[in-house]
Amino acid sequence: MTTSFGAANTAIAKDLNVRVATSFNGLKHTSDSLLLSKRLHVLPSFSSSEEGSTSIIRAVSTPVKPGTSAEPKRSKVEIIKEHSNFIRYPLNEELLTDAPNINEAATQLIKFHGSYQQYNRDERGTRSYSFMLRTKNPCGKVSNKLYRVMDDLADEFGIGTLRLTTRQTFQLHGVLKKDLKTVMSTIIKNMGSTLGACGDLNRNVLAPAAPYAQKDYLFAQRTAEDIAALLTPQSGFYYDMWVDGEKILSAEPPEVVKALNDNSHGTNFPDSQEPIYGTQFLPRKFKVAVTVPTDNSVDIFTNDIGVVVVSDADGEPQGFNIYVGGGMGRTHRIETTFPRLAEPLGYVPKEDILYAVKAIVVTQRENGRRDDRKYSRMKYLLSSWGIEKFRTVVEQYYGKKFEPCHELPEWEFKSYLGWHEQGDGGLFCGLHVDNGRVKGTMKKTLREIIEKYNLNVRITPNQNIILCDIRQAWKRQITTALAQGGLLQPSYVEPLNLTAMACPAFPLCPLAITEAERGIPDILKRVRALFEKIGLKYSESIVIRVTGCPNGCARPYMAELGLVGDGPNSYQIWLGGTPNQTSLAKPFKDKVKLQDLEKVLEPVFYYWKHRRLSKESFGDFTIRTGTEKLQELVDKWEGIPQAASHYNLNLFADKETYEAIDSLAKLQDKSPHQLAMEIISNFVASHQNGKIE
Structure with a gap:
């Protein structure tokens, strides 16, 4: 829908853009009118150069249904955001109280600052409140200084551990309310940030963590950093709250500033403190990943936007394929919620990527559902509209047509574990960390090595860590020190552990239904025992991911074997993801009790061993066989034939x-x-x- 306004209508529309004073519980503040998009679902755009000339509504949104002028229903969180004075109130007041916790509205707002309120669910009686802080590290980059600071904060103000997340960030658990400002300000003043690590806005932007000195990798990482900067909130609420208004971070690149301020296609809220987000920010969280062809270390298809560098024959980056509409979260027993893979949107030249990303974000901002948060992710907008309509609307915000996506080679999962050449004379070493939990001897060893050799690090999307810029002469000493701290080279790590992931779940996550991080070590041991019993080789492995609830933080719906908590000590089983994370798993069984896992998994593993095609992965086998046939095999299972049993050796002589x-x-x-x-x-x-x- 494109509509022209005459001069009279221009004046009326400009008046609709005036920022109005609002009052909430005695707090006087200003608020964007959202250009009446909540009521009219259109976004007028005006600039100073348009005064006196015909103005155009360049942005397109779904029209209001005819015959009604009622405001669309909005969720409670939308009301909280609108009256928050750009994510300040009532959090600013709640932080000053003596209570160990904050109220419901402040609990929603502190997410935008990068924190969740939690309590220890293992304890009974009075709740022991604390806060989890999540950093924002585009590409997973962590400076030597910031790593040491986070390590210290974990000991002084947390529970003594650091956690590496599936979005290349740190999580710091157990921070008390009274210590929040100290911890936050320390992170900020050491060139870190938690801004936007949670909340209804763009989250941490993923990119391959490998520090290769290659044009495509460097370009992908720089693009991820630029997208992160473009979609960072501008209104200053974060710095007002934690460092008394002092903005610590350096200025953004000029191309980012230019794209942020550009409103030639009606993407911005004019004169707003938040030109892209407005007062309402986005309907839900938003996730972006950038990578290079073949490298699917970032689970590219699980993101709202997936961006892939396209280079010419000489290796020079020329542009990007863009994929849209991925997302993992769902709700048990509500079939209208589902995980979804991103699909191709189109190709853009490299100089246009920030404008294309901005156009996609604005399309979701204007059209994503704000009445029911279960359906607010962009994947539901894609599923409702279809890719053709979605592309048409995005193109009007972008101002150009997308070219067809370029053909790409097959994807691979790359862990970057072990020793690798960087390409600039240095080495990097990827270290496996079970479930991303850095603790005990491992934590002490890592700190000593990082400090001694002044190493920068990177966090991978699979909860591992990379030590960067290592000199050749240091390799032997570092290898020895790592082994003494239990950080072994990948050939000495259980193969199932290398690709497994779990979310934190109990005891601190308020959404957890059952165990994940604490339960997966035993689950992996039981799977290995089944492999040995069946006669599968030790080198054989499958991708296993476990989450304590259906939100999918560890991306279980992409696993070959996904376990999703659906009750106390109970899991929904998903089968059919692939080792390169390009296929969506399918639900297989509900309400499988933890103690009954072998009853389901033993027959499935057995038939994989005996009926698979040459080199067929477990995920491919389950998809080819189909869930109905697999269910039939499980139902008829009477145990492994005696001749197929496999026995262990007696290993210890002294x-x-x-x-x-x-x-x-x-x-x-x-x-x-x-x-x-x-x-x-x-x-x-x-x-x-x-x-x-």
Whole structure:
């Protein structure tokens, strides 16, 4: 819909854009009118150069249904945002009270500042409130200084651990309300941020964490940083709250400032403190990832926007393929909620990427549902409209037509674990961290190495950490120190652990239905035991992800085996993701009790071993077989035929060997037998492949 206004209508429309004074519970503040988009669902756009000339509504949104002038229903969170004076009130007042917690409105607002209020759900009686802080680290980049600061804060104000997240950030658990300002200001003053790590706005922008000195990788990472800067809130509420208005971070690149301020296609709220977000921000969280062809370390199709660098034959980046509409969250027993993969939107030249991303964000801002938060993610807008309508609307905000996406090679999952050449003379070392939880001896060892060698680090989207810019001469010493701290090279880590992920869940997440992080170590051991029983090789592995609720923070719907909490000690089982994270899993069974996992998994694993095609992954096998046939096989299962049973060796001949293995196994949260089997299997495999040095 494109409508022309004459001079009279221009004056009326300009008057609608006036920022009006509003009052809420005695607090006087100003608020954008949202250009009456809540009521009219159109977005007039005017600039100083248009005065005296015909003005055009350049932005297109779905029209209000005829025959009604009633305001659309809005959720409680939308009302809180509108009256918050740009995410300040009543949080600013609640933080000054002596209570250990904050009220409901402030709890919603503090998310925009990068924090969630939590309490220990293991305890009964009076709630022990604390706050989780999440940093924002585009590309997962963490400076040496910031890492040391976060490590110190975890000990002084947290629960003594750091957690690496699936969006390349830190989570710091257990911060008390009285310490929030100290912790926040310390992070900000050391060039860190938590702004927008939670809340209804753009979250941390993912990019491959590998510090390769390659044009495409460097370009992808710089683009991720530019997109993060473009979609960062501008109204200053974060700095007002935590550092008394002092803005610590450096100025943004000129191309980002230009794209932010550009309103030639009606994307901005004129004269607003938040030109892109307005007073209402977005309907729900928004996720962006940038990568290069073949590298799907970022789970590109699970994001609202996926951006892929396209280079020419000489390796020079020329533009980007854009994919839209991915998202993991859903609600149990409500079939109208679902995980979804992003689909191709089109290709744009490299100089247009910020404008294209902004156009997509504004399309979601204007048309995403604000009445029911279950349906507020952009994936539901895509599913409702279809890609053609969505593309047409985005193009009007973008001002151009999208070109067709370029053809790309097959995707691969890349973990970047182990030692690698950076391409600039230095090395990087990727380290596996079970469930991203940095604690105990591992935490102490990492701190010592990072501090001693003055290393910068990067967090991966699979909860691991990369030590960057290592000199060749340091490799041996660092390898030895890491091993002593339980941080082994990938060939010595249980293969199932290498790709497994879990969300924190209990005891602190208020949404958790059952265990995830605390439960997955035992689940992985039980899966390995089934593999051994069935006769699957030690080197065989599948992608397992576990979440304590259906929101999907560990992206279980992309796993070959996804376990999604649906009750106390109970999981919904999803099957059919692929190792390169390009296929969506499908629900297989509901309400499987933790103690009954083997009853379901043993027959499925057995038939995978005996009926798979050559080199067929577990996920591909389950999709080819189909859930109905798999269910039939599970229902008829009577146990492994006797001839197919597989027995372990008696591994320990003396007490000293057992005690040495037991000590090392405890560092890795394993049994002595499990670790011994890993060492023997790796030794045999290396010998067979001629790799023994």
